[in-house]
Amino acid sequence: MxxxxxxxxxxxxxxxxxxxxxxxxxxxxxxxxxxxxxxxxxxxxxxxxxxxxxxxxxxxxxxxxxxxxxxxxxxxxxxxxxxxxxxxxxxxxxxxxxxxxxxxxxxxxxxxxxxxxxxxxxxxxxxxxxxxxxxxxxxxxxxxxxxxxxxxxxxxxxxxxxxxxxxxxxxxxxDLAASADSLSRGFARLYERHLLKALRCKVRDRLMRDELPLALDVAALMRLDSLRAYDDFVTAPLHGFRNAADYYRRASAxxxxxxxxxxxxxxxxxxxxxxxxxxxxxxxxxxxxxxxxxxxxxxxxxxxxxxxxxxxxxxxxxxxxxxxxxxxxxxxxxxxxxxxxxxxxx
Structure with a gap:
């Protein structure tokens, strides 16, 4: 130490x-x-x-x-x-x-x-x-x-x-990119699935009300199977990032x-x-x-x-x-x- x-x-x-x-x-x-x-x-x-x-x-x-x-x-x-x-x-x-x-x-x-x-x-x-x-x-x-x-x-x-x-x-x-990678492996996938379920449900409801300017429908949203994919198709476009990699780089402290x-x-x-x-x-x-x-x-x-x-x-x-x-x-x-x-x- x-x-x-x-x-x-x-x-x-x-x-x-x-x-x-x-x-x-x-x-x-x-x-x-x-x-x-x-x-x-x-x-x-x-x-x-x-x-x-x-x-x-x-x-x-x-x-x-x-x-x-x-x-x-x-x-x-x-x-x-x-x-x-x-x-x-x-x-x-x-x-x-x-x-x-x-x-x-x-x-x-x-x-x-x-x-x-x-x-x-x-x-x-x-x-x-x-x-x-x-x-x-x-x-x-x-x-x-x-x-x-x-x-x-x-x-x-x-x-x-x-x-x-x-x-x-x-x-x-x-390091958000490293964390996304860690959550996609082994037992940690349990946590990733839990977080994804909550995130997708919240966005699904808003997509159904036509409240979000996203280039995916509800079916495509529910197929997102990782936090990195979610950040690519939801977090990044909603908040002015090019993609998940750009978001991770600019948002990591x-x-x-x-x-x-x-x-x-x-x-x-x-x-x-x-x-x-x-x-x-x-x-x-x-x-x-x-x-x-x-x-x-x-x-x-x-x-x-x-x-x-x-x-x-x-x-x-x-x-x-x-x-x-x-x-x-x-x-x-x-x-x-x-x-x-x-x-x-x-």
Missing amino acids: SAARHWADFVPPRGLANAHIQTLLPRMLPRPRLSRSVEILELPDGDFVELNWAQPAPNDPQAPLFVLFHGLEGSFASPYARWLLATASLSGWRAVLMHFRGCGSQPNRLPRAYHSGDTADAYWLFAELSRRYPKALKVAAGVSLGGNMLLKLVAEQGGDGLDLAGAIVVSAPL GHLLGSIELPTLIVHANDDPFMPANLFDNLPPPSDAVRLEIARHGGHVGFMEWRDGRLRPWLARRLAHELSAWSVSNASWRLPAGRRLSRSGS
Whole structure:
């Protein structure tokens, strides 16, 4: 491990170190109950994104603010989203998840969707949050696709281009072409099929309503059998890329690692089945502003450990530690008394 990299302190339970077990476990276990309020944030181009705010929220407008970006076809219901939002909320932070276009409770309006390099909506959100909470410390986290997007945005804006104190990036496919290749092989095809099913169903409904300017019909859409094919025929033409290769090249954030100026934590598992094992060997060294923590095991957004007599997400514990370190500089708020983390199977 080089000086720029650190071993994460995640230790999987005995017998549960397998990458696929770690990846699938969070979907099989209870997750926190978490109330929310829903807000529609209008965008400059006439479209919108849906914000889900964890409730109850702090009354103090200076309370620190945690912003979460989900992964491909993720949502407030995703296990990692519920755990991370609940962890931030119980730590006294105002916590919000931004659904990418069309991933909330309603289809988006414009003939487009979202993609891994689409930073404009997040940039607009940060500007709005800065207007509402100008004195609040703000930290953002992105998971998987959301992590690649967040890292790209942070690199584009430099150290002072966002009202953001720090960023956290989890299990991000920083080389999109390599990730597409990894998902097309072996057991990982299970994940690819799952993602493709969700993507195709959403696009199918919009094609049937004649809402998307795509050169394929529903039958051709349903025959797309890989994420690379989907990106060739759907993602690329909808968002101004020549093809999937052009999209992967222009949207991947990995080549920007050396130019990151904002304090950024990157968490990655060497056995993540969504990407090659040597991912960071083929990317530029991170800048001094980046702390790269690599776990030998953990799968894709898995990181389930044995704690307090049950399986629990190490990511929630790691987030609590990170937010605690940030909050030292923002002592004007206090954690509400009497709050406890409850869980449900929903």
